[in-house]
């Protein structure tokens with residue numbers, strides 16, 4: 048017997064997001080906040096996590112009833128257990144994980160990068176994706192199926208001068224996504240990575256206001272689409288990959304970069 052989705056039978060296409068339970072890391076601002084808002088607007092319940100508690104609570108409060116905020120360092124395995132418990136207690140088993148939190152240190156040639164700084168970038172950008180997938184997969188199994196989106200970067204597809212740790216961590220996310228897609232396919236879990244180009248978020252806005260942003264705007268002007276992206280333009284891709292519209296996609300690396308990697 049074929050059992051249709053109730054919304055589809057009413058002629059509504061919610062892409063399986065209505066009633067979904069999503070965890071979005073780094074959701075206090077930038078791409079993570081845009082993704083959390085977009086998932087909620089499509090009917091998903093969302094657990095937002097971040098080290099920035101004040102802003103994280105504020106974004107969750109703006110979203111309203113279907114959102115919770117958890118203070119969370121993504122590089123800490125114990126914190127991940129709390130995040131999954133909060134999601135399950137509030138909304139039930141998890142169906143979507145967006146590993147989005149990340150840090151990008153200022154550019155420095157590799158011989159000037161300290162071991163401690165290198166390790167911190169790898170912990171926050173790379174180890175976090177492993178810990179997140181490991182913590183959330185049992186909950187997705189209880190749900191029956193789900194999707195994971197790991198936010199890498201153009202720096203996970205091509206070398207970036209002065210970004211040894213960031214580039215290493217983001218290439219690792221690209222590779223881990225493909226292994227996870229293989230390991231989890233039999234459990235009905237799809238895993239894909241998203242590769243933003245230059246996006247106008249706090250990460251790329253240096254201290255010093257509009258003037259300090261000028262060199263970044265000049266760089267963007269040389270791209271095929273000659274401007275920085277907006278957080279919603281990345282969230283669109285993340286939400287699509289998390290939805291049932293992407294039901295045949297797994298292990299893919301999808302750039303949203305205005306043509307930077309052409």
Ligand SMILES: NC(=O)c1ccc[n+]([C@@H]2O[C@H](COP(=O)([O-])OP(=O)(O)OC[C@H]3O[C@@H](n4cnc5c(N)ncnc54)[C@H](O)[C@@H]3O)[C@@H](O)[C@H]2O)c1
Pocket residue numbers: 072073074075076077078079096097098099119120121122147148149150151171198199200201242243244245246247248249250251
């Ligand atoms: N903005 C860009 O141009 C760009 C380009 C390529 C990739 N990305 C990637 O997109 C993702 C989102 O970046 P963004 O541009 O929105 O930056 P952002 O700085 O606005 O957001 C990143 C969020 O992660 C949080 N965070 C940092 N360390 C954390 C930790 N240990 N635990 C939990 N949260 C932590 C920050 O508090 C922040 O809210 C990152 O993975 C970044 O590497 C961004």
